[in-house]
Amino acid sequence: MYCRECGEKLSLRFCENEGLIPYCGKCEEYMFPQFSVAVSMVVTNRAQDKILLAKHVEDDDFILFAGYVKKGENVEKTVPREIKEELGLDVVKAKYMSSRYHGKKDVLMLNFIVIVEENKPIKLNEEISEARWCTPEEAIALIRKGTTAEFFLNNAVKELKRKI
Numbered sequence: 001m002y003c004r005e006c007g008e009k010l011s012l013r014f015c016e017n018e019g020l021i022p023y024c025g026k027c028e029e030y031m032f033p034q035f036s037v038a039v040s041m042v043v044t045n046r047a048q049d050k051i052l053l054a055k056h057v058e059d060d061d062f063i064l065f066a067g068y069v070k071k072g073e074n075v076e077k078t079v080p081r082e083i084k085e086e087l088g089l090d091v092v093k094a095k096y097m098s099s100r101y102h103g104k105k106d107v108l109m110l111n112f113i114v115i116v117e118e119n120k121p122i123k124l125n126e127e128i129s130e131a132r133w134c135t136p137e138e139a140i141a142l143i144r145k146g147t148t149a150e151f152f153l154n155n156a157v158k159e160l161k162r163k164i
Contacts, residue, residue, distance in 0.1 A: 088123030
């Protein structure tokens with residue numbers, strides 16, 4: 001590990017209330033880990049009885065819609081921006097659900113249930129090869145097993161069933 005400021009090799013040093021933290025002797029500062037933040041979205045119709053799943057161009061499995069939070073952007077702006085970019089749809093409402101660290105990509109995922117205006121045609125961007133409306137049960141059957149997406153989808157379906 002190296003200092004992101006000066007490039008010096010970091011050592012582990014005890015920091016009170018934090019434990020062993022990477023430390024730069026040259027900058028004389030602790031270098032707390034930094035990682036990306038992204039949103040994950042369980043996209044529903046207004047009736048909240050259908051869930052929209054996606055297939056990425058390079059993948060055969062169905063997943064949830066997701067995107068990185070850009071520098072200087074808050075998640076309230078990221079959610080509708082990503083939905084507009086990937087689907088060409090407008091977000092009617094978004095509700096924060098939960099978060100989970102996704103180690104494979106070193107990213108903190110913030111999950112939302114998103115209601116979209118489904119009366120407009122879907123316009124997929126170049127990242128998405130397919131989008132499919134499913135019942136909650138179909139979505140659970142189609143989503144890639146053992147993934148962060150499955151974790152978020154299961155939580156969202158439980159929440160949706162409380163409302164339906």
